Amino acid sequence: MSMKQYLLTPGPTPVPDRVLLAMARPVLHHRMPAFSKIFNEVVDGLSWIYQTAGKPIILNGSGTVAMEAAVVNLMSKGDLALVAHSGKFGERWVELCKAYGVGVVEVKAPYGAAVDPAAVEKALADNPGVRAVFIQANESSTGVRQPYEAVAKLAHAQKDCLVVVDAVSALGAWDIKMDELGIDALITGSQKALMLPPGLAFIALSERAWARQPRSDLPKYYLNLATERKAQQNGETAWTPGVSLIIGLAEALAMLKEEGLAAIFARHDALARATRAAAVAAGLELYAPGAPSPTVTAIKAPRLADGTALDTDLLVKHLRSSYGVSIVGGQGSMKGQIFRVAHLGYYGPFDILTVVTALEMSLKDLGCKVELGVGTRAAEEILSAWRKQAKADAAPKK
Numbered sequence: 001m002s003m004k005q006y007l008l009t010p011g012p013t014p015v016p017d018r019v020l021l022a023m024a025r026p027v028l029h030h031r032m033p034a035f036s037k038i039f040n041e042v043v044d045g046l047s048w049i050y051q052t053a054g055k056p057i058i059l060n061g062s063g064t065v066a067m068e069a070a071v072v073n074l075m076s077k078g079d080l081a082l083v084a085h086s087g088k089f090g091e092r093w094v095e096l097c098k099a100y101g102v103g104v105v106e107v108k109a110p111y112g113a114a115v116d117p118a119a120v121e122k123a124l125a126d127n128p129g130v131r132a133v134f135i136q137a138n139e140s141s142t143g144v145r146q147p148y149e150a151v152a153k154l155a156h157a158q159k160d161c162l163v164v165v166d167a168v169s170a171l172g173a174w175d176i177k178m179d180e181l182g183i184d185a186l187i188t189g190s191q192k193a194l195m196l197p198p199g200l201a202f203i204a205l206s207e208r209a210w211a212r213q214p215r216s217d218l219p220k221y222y223l224n225l226a227t228e229r230k231a232q233q234n235g236e237t238a239w240t241p242g243v244s245l246i247i248g249l250a251e252a253l254a255m256l257k258e259e260g261l262a263a264i265f266a267r268h269d270a271l272a273r274a275t276r277a278a279a280v281a282a283g284l285e286l287y288a289p290g291a292p293s294p295t296v297t298a299i300k301a302p303r304l305a306d307g308t309a310l311d312t313d314l315l316v317k318h319l320r321s322s323y324g325v326s327i328v329g330g331q332g333s334m335k336g337q338i339f340r341v342a343h344l345g346y347y348g349p350f351d352i353l354t355v356v357t358a359l360e361m362s363l364k365d366l367g368c369k370v371e372l373g374v375g376t377r378a379a380e381e382i383l384s385a386w387r388k389q390a391k392a393d394a395a396p397k398k
C-alpha cells in the first residue's frame, strides 16, 4: 500500500528519526567500556524521568516482563496482594499474581471509571495481611487515570505493605514523582512515552522494596532483580541487553531533556485536552469523562443516522484503509464499543489534528451525522493557546 501511514496508537508509539538513526549505529559489545558509558548515562536519564534518587533496572522484554519482575521479586508463596483495577491491564496484575500462587484481594470499578480509594481503604482494613497493592497509573484499555497517589498513601498506612505502580503508558508523559509519592516499584516500557520500538522494560524499586526482595521465595532466574542490580551498578547487565535499543534510548532521553519535564507534561496535557474537546464538539461521547487519561482518550461508539451504534472496529478499519491512520478499538468486552486515540510519546499538535480530521471524514463516510471541521476547530483553539503559552514560558526572562 502506497498511502502515507500514520501510527497513532497507544503503543507502539511513533519513533523519532533521531532515535531510528541512533539505533542504526554498529552494535557494541556489552562488556566493553564504550557500551558501559552509554549504559550509565541511560540509567541516569531514567532516574531523571522516574524522579528518583535510585537507579531503575533495565530488562529485555515488553512492559509485562517488568510487571512479572515486580511480582516475583516482591511477593512470596501464599502472600496476599490487593489489586485495584478497572480494565484489561489491571486484570493482568490479577492473572500474574495468581500464576505464582499469590492470593489476590480485588477492588474493582466498572470499565471507564477509576478505582475508588475509599474502597481500597476498606479492603485494606478488612485484609490486614495484604503485603502489596498493585495498580496502574494509566489504564490504557479504558483511557482512565487511576488514583495511584491516594492508593500509595493508603498502602503505606498499613504494616509492611508495598505499592507497585504500572506506569507503562504514563511515565515520561505526566508528572509521577516516584520518591515523593513513596512508590515502591514503578514500571514502564520502551514503546510508550520513551519513544522507542518495543523491547525494553524498566523497573525501579524503593529502598523498602529492595529490603523485601531477598525474602521473596517465588521462582525466578532471568528476572532476579538482585542479580541485575549487581551487574547494572557496574555499568553492565547480567545477560546480553538490547544494545541497539539502549543506544536509541540514550538519544530519546537526550531529546526529552532538551524539551524538559515541565514542557513534556504540558504538551501531553494540551494534546489530551484538544482530543477530548474535538470529540465532544464532533458530537461524540467520552468513555471515561470522570477520570480522563492524559495519554489515551477512549471514545464511545458513534451513532449512525438511524440512532444505532457504529461498530468501532469498522471505524478503526476505515481510518486505516481509507486514510492510512492507525488507531485502536476496544479490548475484551469493550470490543466494537469504544475506540481509543493516543497522545503518548512522540506526538505533536498535528498528530492530533490528523486523527481528528480523519475521524470526522470517516464518520461522514460511514453515515454518522457530523459537521466536518467542528472537532478540528475545537482542537485548534486549544493547541494554538498551548503553543502561545509554551513559547511565552520558553522565552528568556527579562
Ligand SMILES: *Cc1c(COP(=O)(O)O)cnc(C)c1O
Binding pocket: 011, 062, 063, 064, 065, 089, 136, 138, 139, 140, 166, 167, 168, 169, 189, 192
Ligand atoms: C502497554 C502497557 C503495558 C505493557 O504491555 P506489553 O504489551 O507487555 O508491553 C502494561 N501496562 C499498561 C498500562 C500498558 O499500557
